[in-house]
Amino acid sequence: MTTATPTRATRASRTNRPGADLRPVSFATLTLVEWRKQLDTRAGRWMLAVIAIVTAGVLAVMMAVNGGNHSFAAFVVGTTTPMAMLLPIVGVLAATSEWSQRTALVTFTLEPRRTRVGLAKVVGAIGSGVALLVLAVGLAALAHVLVVAFRDATPAWDATGALVGGLAITTVLYMAQGVGFGLVLRSTPGAIVTLFLAPTLFNLLGGLVPGMADVLPWIDLTTAAMPLTSTVWPDGAGWAHLATATLLWVVAPLAGGLWRTARSEISSS
Template sequence: MTAVQQAAASTRTRHGDLKPVPFSRLTLFEWRKQLDTRAVRWLFVVIAVLTAGVVTVMAVVGDGDVGLETFVSGTSTPLAMLLPIVAILATTAEWSQRTGLTTFTLEPRRLRVVWAKLVTAVGSGLGFFVVAVGIAALAHLAVIGLRDADADWGLGALTAGMALMTVIYMVQGVAFGLALMSTPGAIVVYLVVPTIMGAVAGLVTAWAEVWPWVDLSTASIPLLAGGDMGGEQWAQLLVAALIWVGLPLLVGILRVQRGEIKTA
């Protein structure tokens, strides 16, 4: 046996018992990276303060006769607006915090890292939405006991719509982070572009029938209103989601798969 063959055999012996990183472990790592940063902690503080303020106003103003689902709408709105920034921060950290080289060295299959980020983003969105429902339940119980409000514990289409949009927004956060690979850029696009689109949609009334197909905020209005969604409304939501979530996600995946991994 030649020296080269002996070296190859020795290498196989040393590394033959090594196994790929399990997807469950990769997901747990991504989850920890998503939640265990100072910026994310402060963002959670902001979400908590806004949620407390919304609940307080809803409970105090008027006669306090607010049903559980109305409280859910109030507690989940700040969550749906700001929690996707957590997904953006966790995604762009690979470049802004110089963790990309380590991440993609330990797991060279880059697409698995992307899937782990998506799973953790969706899991966080649903998990915190459950917390928002719990806070709404406590608020409703408080107005029943303190303000003699009528008990209304029903949950329906509005709650399901808020949960679905929370998931969509979380995936959108990952998509913008992957596509832009820049924390400031992704956050600005996520916060500013929907605002501009909404303002333009309100001004250009001649395109009133077009906006639900191209603007995600407009397409989600029937869903968040808790009304019945017909086939056309679901189609509009799907097309708008493909434009504002699917397309950036595709661009981001292509950039990650084909681009050079380097620190910012």
């Protein structure tokens, strides 16, 4: 009896020790937290609202012109094109929130494994992009049903799996690109300007420099991703163009951003 009591007391003291019941934050929980951050800021909410307004405007115009006589594939491209242009900004906002809101010190104190935080931002941003893509396709289907029912448009359910799959790939790439630029630059204005300025410069070079048009699909993500918006899959050269441009504009910024996040000094300012 004299030896059992101290043993039970020792076990009880270990059980009641502060932090004894703490568990590491799961990646699913971390992803959910990073996803919620996209809606917690005023900039994130306004960006999603702008995407919704622009998409609704495109649908309204398509339903009004030409008697609404557009195919389902045309409606899908019409709703997803402005979304694809603006979604990278959502990725940038998701990546730069720790520094724009000055919460990096708190975040990386609660979760010291910084690479996991960066990966959670990527997964959360891609999840938002895929959800918005599904919503855009649904709105396109609804718009086509309405013009067929009320404007006597010709039914044309011609959207193929290649088109929807290509748009899904494009959405994933653009969201990951936005997060990568945000993690590398840590500046919302700088990352957004770079995202929009780089394709413009490449298009100018393609038009001004002889022979640049042949090189452009290999080094410009926008040009390489254009075949994904058609109703058939790209050929072998198209996939090679996409792979090379993805390495330059998605994989490299993401790797650099994750490395910088893991290695750099984090301060409260």
